[in-house]
Amino acid sequence: MEWDWEFTYSILPLLLQGLKITVLATILGAIVxxxxxxxxxxxxxxxxxxxxxxxxxxxxxxxxxxLLVQLYFIFYILPDIGLRLSPLTAGVVGMGLHYATxxxxxxxxxxxxxxxxxxxxxxxxxLTIRQTWVNIILPQAIPxxxxxxxxxxxxxxxxxxxxxxxxxxEMMSQARSIANSNYRYIEPMTLVGVxxxxxxxxxxxxxxxxxxxxxxQGR
Amino acid sequence: MGDWAGYLTxxxxxxxxxxxxxxxxxxxxxxxxxxxxxxxxxRHATLRWLSTGYIEFFRGTSIFVQLFxxxxxxxxxxxxxxxxxxxxxxxxxxxxxxxxxxVRGAILAVPRDQYEACIATNLTRYQRMRHxxxxxxxxxxxxxxxxxxxxxxxxxxxxxxxSLADMTFQAQVVRSQxxxxxxxxxxILILYFILSSLISFGMRYLERxxxxxxxxxx
Amino acid sequence: xDAPIIRINDLSKSFGKLTVLNGLSFDVMKGEKLALIGPSxxxxxxxxxxxxxxxxISGGRIEVCGEPLFHMHRNGQDVPADxxxxxxxxxxxxxxxxxxxxxxxxxxxxxxxxxxxLTKGEKRIDxxxxxxxxxxxxxxxxxxxxxxxxxSGGQKQRVAIARALALSPEIMLFDEVTSALDPELVExxxxxxxxxxxxxxxxxxxxxxxxxxxREFADRVLFFDQGRIVEAGPPEQIxxxxxxxxxxxxxxxxxxxxxxx
Numbered sequence: 012m013e014w015d016w017e018f019t020y021s022i023l024p025l026l027l028q029g030l031k032i033t034v035l036a037t038i039l040g041a042i043v044x045x046x047x048x049x050x051x052x053x054x055x056x057x058x059x060x061x062x063x064x065x066x067x068x069x070x071x072x073x074x075x076x077x078l079l080v081q082l083y084f085i086f087y088i089l090p091d092i093g094l095r096l097s098p099l100t101a102g103v104v105g106m107g108l109h110y111a112t113x114x115x116x117x118x119x120x121x122x123x124x125x126x127x128x129x130x131x132x133x134x135x136x137x138l139t140i141r142q143t144w145v146n147i148i149l150p151q152a153i154p155x156x157x158x159x160x161x162x163x164x165x166x167x168x169x170x171x172x173x174x175x176x177x178x179x180x181e182m183m184s185q186a187r188s189i190a191n192s193n194y195r196y197i198e199p200m201t202l203v204g205v206x207x208x209x210x211x212x213x214x215x216x217x218x219x220x221x222x223x224x225x226x227x228q229g230r
Numbered sequence: 231m232g233d234w235a236g237y238l239t240x241x242x243x244x245x246x247x248x249x250x251x252x253x254x255x256x257x258x259x260x261x262x263x264x265x266x267x268x269x270x271x272x273r274h275a276t277l278r279w280l281s282t283g284y285i286e287f288f289r290g291t292s293i294f295v296q297l298f299x300x301x302x303x304x305x306x307x308x309x310x311x312x313x314x315x316x317x318x319x320x321x322x323x324x325x326x327x328x329x330x331x332x333v334r335g336a337i338l339a340v341p342r343d344q345y346e347a348c349i350a351t352n353l354t355r356y357q358r359m360r361h362x363x364x365x366x367x368x369x370x371x372x373x374x375x376x377x378x379x380x381x382x383x384x385x386x387x388x389x390x391x392x393s394l395a396d397m398t399f400q401a402q403v404v405r406s407q408x409x410x411x412x413x414x415x416x417x418i419l420i421l422y423f424i425l426s427s428l429i430s431f432g433m434r435y436l437e438r439x440x441x442x443x444x445x446x447x448x
Numbered sequence: 449x450d451a452p453i454i455r456i457n458d459l460s461k462s463f464g465k466l467t468v469l470n471g472l473s474f475d476v477m478k479g480e481k482l483a484l485i486g487p488s489x490x491x492x493x494x495x496x497x498x499x500x501x502x503x504x505i506s507g508g509r510i511e512v513c514g515e516p517l518f519h520m521h522r523n524g525q526d527v528p529a530d531x532x533x534x535x536x537x538x539x540x541x542x543x544x545x546x547x548x549x550x551x552x553x554x555x556x557x558x559x560x561x562x563x564x565x566l567t568k569g570e571k572r573i574d575x576x577x578x579x580x581x582x583x584x585x586x587x588x589x590x591x592x593x594x595x596x597x598x599x600s601g602g603q604k605q606r607v608a609i610a611r612a613l614a615l616s617p618e619i620m621l622f623d624e625v626t627s628a629l630d631p632e633l634v635e636x637x638x639x640x641x642x643x644x645x646x647x648x649x650x651x652x653x654x655x656x657x658x659x660x661x662x663r664e665f666a667d668r669v670l671f672f673d674q675g676r677i678v679e680a681g682p683p684e685q686i687x688x689x690x691x692x693x694x695x696x697x698x699x700x701x702x703x704x705x706x707x708x709x
Contacts, residue, residue: 075380075426076419077387080398084419087411172294176391183294196302204291204299211290346502347549351563351615352538355531361562365553 029182043107048114244400258322267333288327376433459508486672542617602633
């Protein structure tokens, strides 16, 4: 089968429309993941063992099971209990929840990487708990987390094609519907691959920059 | 109620497909990871470039796109595969690309001292890798390999979209036949979790064994 | 002690813009025990690392056992050595490192037998017999089946010496072999080296900060500063009647620091 350039041009607008949804889903999903991840991380640090253990198990469970199945679960089950979500909302919630478990590990690692001495120094200089977090711990914990978070942002971007399974019209859905209605797979599938590759390659350079900027800082 | 037994059998048949996909995918991934990982640290620029190209390509495009491409586009240029073969291929190549970076990282993490000791004892390049560097790099790879295997297990669910009757696919079948979502999906979530827990226990066991070798209580 | 076993001619070495060795020339006689001393950064360790081919050279020429180390003859011309040539030349040379560099995943015995079985095709049983003799010589006969982590620093370094000896090199390089050791463990390593110096006719090059040992051990001492030999001579001259001001300053500082001032 030959590559058809004319067909390629004709489907570009549809795919780019899909790309918009892809990017939107990624960004919204990342916001959910970053906020929920922090909640998970703090709950895991809770002195209440029941709370920290339960959270721990929940996080492990979500991490140990496929995002696709979780998406189906949210998409099909929530309506049963009366919660009607648009496919995109369900997708954002599903991706956000799944990646929140990864983000929570990043937070945990970042916070634990701040040396004990810093907590002790804060206590010795008579800072309150709040002051300690805001002025001492977080400013040291967050910069090293940034490259890891950017990495997961990229991972989420690459997972968005899964949303096509719950009828979100992102890039992959567009490609599949074009392919099915025209009986031509080669152009839409290849184009989707190329789009992903372009974004990934650009991101790799961005990630390297972030790593240089934030990765290893002398303490 | 009798029907539920039948549906459970269906899901367990799917579980078996998922396990097969995971095991074969991991086998392919492992082989590919070592080839590309060693290629990344090779002295030959061509090998380094080829490996880097493969790694960046498969890490840069999503597993989902790769699977569809392998299943729908490759036949158009004369390479036809069964859904199972396409699944194993996509999973193996995708996770292998991540694994290759793990192999490379672990090899580079072996201290320079060890390379120098190899030169001083006049080992050849092959002997250095085989007897000194890889045996020390292997334990460093295990934890991340464990995570990669779990990611691979989770990614197997994607093959349901090319109509391979894995666990996720069978849950969909049960859902459409019974109209019940909760039971089949909770069941497979639990089964996936059991499988991923098995992988992480297995890996932890291997890690303990490997580190015992290095720490050495004889 | 007739022909030079190592000839270094106009050797230079730089790392980027930093010149470490500049136009250095000296010979080492067969069987000679040579001590290289001098302040840190004077280039003495770099010389050992170059002789072990751990570093390439930037200029000049080195001959070991009558053959060029970093060059080889091909079609009547001198070309840079390839890996096969280096592999051949390394048979003449063994090295003991400051940080031991034992293989942590191998037992003491395996550390010693690995290279002889792989590079010289020795039978395992012969290699093990020889390894046990060497372990006996360094006083560690009972530690053959231990892993390196189970040993003290001094024991590790004695294993490292046995590992290097197992390949029967004609030239042994000792790079600050006691610098990473706790003070009470230094003596056991030095004793082994002293025995080697007395009992074998191996050529030995030693980089050290142990002036007392250098004096006892060496036939000749080279004092280095800034990549050049400032003064060379028998230990009595260097340590008792140094001719150069820089040598005197260096020795005064060393003695002062040893007395904890």
